[in-house]
Amino acid sequence: MQDINLHHITTDRLSSSFLDEKKISVDVLRLDKIHPLVSGNKWFKLRYYLEQAATTRKKRIVTWGGAWSNHILATAAACNLHRLPCSGIIRGEESTTLSSTLVTARELGMQLLFISRDDYRYKRIPADLAMEDNFFIPEGGYGTTGAKGAATIADQYNQEDYTHTCCAAGTGTMSAGLIRAALSGKKIVAVSVLKNNWALEDHILQLAENKTGFLQLLHDYHFGGYANYQPELIAYMNDFYTQTNIPSDFVYTGKLFFACNDLIRNNFFPPGSKLLIIHSGGLQGNTSLNKGTLIF
Numbered sequence: 388m389q390d391i392n393l394h395h396i397t398t399d400r401l402s403s404s405f406l407d408e409k410k411i412s413v414d415v416l417r418l419d420k421i422h423p424l425v426s427g428n429k430w431f432k433l434r435y436y437l438e439q440a441a442t443t444r445k446k447r448i449v450t451w452g453g454a455w456s457n458h459i460l461a462t463a464a465a466c467n468l469h470r471l472p473c474s475g476i477i478r479g480e481e482s483t484t485l486s487s488t489l490v491t492a493r494e495l496g497m498q499l500l501f502i503s504r505d506d507y508r509y510k511r512i513p514a515d516l517a518m519e520d521n522f523f524i525p526e527g528g529y530g531t532t533g534a535k536g537a538a539t540i541a542d543q544y545n546q547e548d549y550t551h552t553c554c555a556a557g558t559g560t561m562s563a564g565l566i567r568a569a570l571s572g573k574k575i576v577a578v579s580v581l582k583n584n585w586a587l588e589d590h591i592l593q594l595a596e597n598k599t600g601f602l603q604l605l606h607d608y609h610f611g612g613y614a615n616y617q618p619e620l621i622a623y624m625n626d627f628y629t630q631t632n633i634p635s636d637f638v639y640t641g642k643l644f645f646a647c648n649d650l651i652r653n654n655f656f657p658p659g660s661k662l663l664i665i666h667s668g669g670l671q672g673n674t675s676l677n678k679g680t681l682i683f
């Protein structure tokens with residue numbers, strides 16, 4: 388497997404008369420470039436979990452996810468690189484055609500175990516995995532260890548250059564990491580990709596050790612809910628790609644770029660603001676869309 392390479396990360400400056408007019412500068416941190424499959428932020432969230440698993444000499448890594456999960460794929464790839472056995476507990480019964488995400492995870496050596504949606508909701512652990520001395524990573528890398536890893540994303544840019552760091556939020560672990568790392572006076576703008584996830588703010592603040600005054604959490608850009616989308620989102624993603632050459636995914640970063648554009652248009656950011664938008668990867672998930680939906 389191709390190595391994960393942090394040297395591939397670039398910071399891309401966006402330029403347009405719209406941004407000039409609004410007196411806003413925008414850079415995009417391309418974490419999506421670290422690996423074609425291993426989603427940028429997922430690798431950062433996983434790094435200390437894997438370290439812990441290795442130092443405590445656990446037999447196997449076990450984690451959870453759905454059929455198109457970036458986290459499942461990132462875990463499979465990271466374990467492959469570190470030569471750690473791993474299992475993925477997958478939501479729903481095994482279907483006759485596996486998603487390309489799961490096909491790749493299996494090729495990378497991950498054992499796949501399918502459980503019913505009910506069992507998944509309660510995170511029931513299949514008996515043989517529960518009996519062994521395994522290392523369990525929460526779904527999505529959620530948790531303090533994940534947030535500490537995500538905090539190291541801030542090593543990839545100079546905080547002094549920006550007023551706001553913008554990112555997509557699922558579990559909120561990445562946002563929490565960015566808050567943990569944030570210098571005083573900086574803002575972390577998090578765009579929730581779930582519908583009505585009102586508990587998210589508390590989760591983020593918990594993982595950020597109650598560092599308050601940094602988070603600006605937005606709930607209005609979910610496009611119907613997690614992994615849902617509308618034609619307006621797809622059109623924007625295609626348009627954004629045409630203008631910037633930056634591909635996005637429909638679950639996270641597409642919603643993030645759409646939100647940032649909308650917020651700038653509505654003067655959410657004071658003139659003179661300097662934005663860093665985190666491109667957290669996730670492009671592999673676009674393969675779940677019908678061919679031709681996206682132009683990239």
Ligand SMILES: *Cc1c(COP(=O)(O)O)cnc(C)c1O
Binds near residue numbers: 667
């Ligand atoms: C998982 C994921 C996120 C969300 O990260 P959280 O830490 O769960 O909030 C954002 N972007 C991409 C591409 C992801 O795969």
